[in-house]
Amino acid sequence: MDERFKSHLQTGLTTLARCWAIRRTDGQEYGFTDHDRTLSFDGLDFKADTGLTALAVEQSTGLSVDNTEALGAISDISVKAEDIEAGRFDGAEVKAWLVNWDDTDMRWLQFRGTIGELRRSGNAFQAELRGLTEALNQPTGRIFQKPCTAVLGDGSCQFDTSAPGYTVEREVEVIENGLVLRWNELPGFEPCWFERGRLSVLSGSAKGLWGLIKRDVTDGATRVIHLWEPMRGGLQAGDSVKLLAGCDKRMETCRLKFNNLLNFQGFPDIPTEDWVMAVPKQTGRNTGGSLR
Template sequence: MRSIPSALQTKLDSGATTLARCWIVTRRDGVVLGFTDHDCDLVVGGVNCRAGTGFTASEATSRFDLSVDGSEISGAFSDDALSEADLAAGRYDAAEVATWLVDWNDVALKVLIARGSLGEVRREGMAFTAELRGLADALAQDSGRLFTARCGVDLGDGKCRVNLASSTFRRNGAVTSIEGTSLVTVSGLGGLADGWFTAGRVLWMTGANAGVAVEVKQHHVVAGEVRLSLWQAMAEPIAVGDSFAITAGCDKSFATCRDRFANASNFRGFPQIPGNDFIVSYPLPGSPDNGSGTKAGYGGGS
């Protein structure tokens, strides 16, 4: 149940029109920004909520079951408030959003009416519309351990325990030429096998994309040249000379965990689990019915 200040409740009961909505956005990197649909800036909880950004919100939906509550906010990009580059770079992905109803005559009279996170964002010109997902959205996400042949944890996390700071798995490099929007030739990665950084992670250290990370789609060594293909185009153009740090990739298979990272003891998958081909297989004369998947008539499970 919401706790509404008695003075604010009195104004609500009287149909007072001195109310405004404020949104306080907390990004995952700790940056906090405030916005309001009022025509003047308002300070709420020590956060300056900026006016003049075009922020508006749709009608919110709320349900009694575990369905995801939701609404939308829309606004305009502004260099000193919310930039298109930050949004495109993913700095607002899953950012926490608190929505307040505030009496702009006395900002101490306020009530928290919703809390959630940013979901899908649509952009058009200098405007954007962002989906606000309620707290129930967490219940719609997959959680817990899954029984799959491939590993279910992230490379380098507390369960994997691979030390990605090691020079074996982390290198520094620089862009030497641009071959496409998300395809570059780089230096500093010599001596490593083709595919070593496939599914790895690039963190830009300098240039227009400094501080932004992106996953590597493919790492190829062609005639002594190292090429990196990224999964998505960067928010800002990549330039020759841009430096980066890159970490090795993992395809989540047991063989890669064992051979590349010597980490078989921490593998979090089930490589012997039967696959679909085993389920639909049938016994053949001379084949042992032991489920090993090594004889004709039985599919492999790994």
């Protein structure tokens, strides 16, 4: 805590307000304050009269997760209902300060974390805020399994997803229930090429959102893409989307489809559970296959 701010608290006569900054994963930033006028610092305006309030921050020593909740009203100028429904605030970064509103250079960062579970009811929302130690609750380390553990294009995979032949940008022609997309043709791409891939929205009200592709099939002369779940955000005909080729995590796919076998992160020859139960025998070979 800054010494000037600490001295201000010790006077007993304070001019304090709370400020919150929310930065979504798409880069959009929002500032809120419970003061009666807008405050500004760190290049962001913290707007008053937004209806946002926060409960007390529950902090502890050790590796326990600091947590709190924020309550607010949905409005057209700040948090919109359609953005919540589309998941644009999921995992957003949150910072909370205690600020001297008479001199905003005197402030104390009380909380930093992300938005967890977010619920809405009518014209109000309630957001769970999780501290930075929440990330320590996630399993880490190498996983030993037959399929590849990397995500196509990540630091382990190192495949260049922008390489020719692995992506295509098209305008949506037909979309059914936000789940099924149809095109008259997708020339140059084999059937099932985009299965297990990704669909990213490039324009329209759903810009910035993405979904995972469940199936890529042909229906006569029509190419049909099925998503795992309906696309949120109001995706509609005429919007531009990008399709990324899918990877089923098999060694054969890595070698033949992507020519990236050197970066394959699976263990195709790892013994199965049957191998553990194998016993010496006079005939045949103990190869790790089924005992039957």
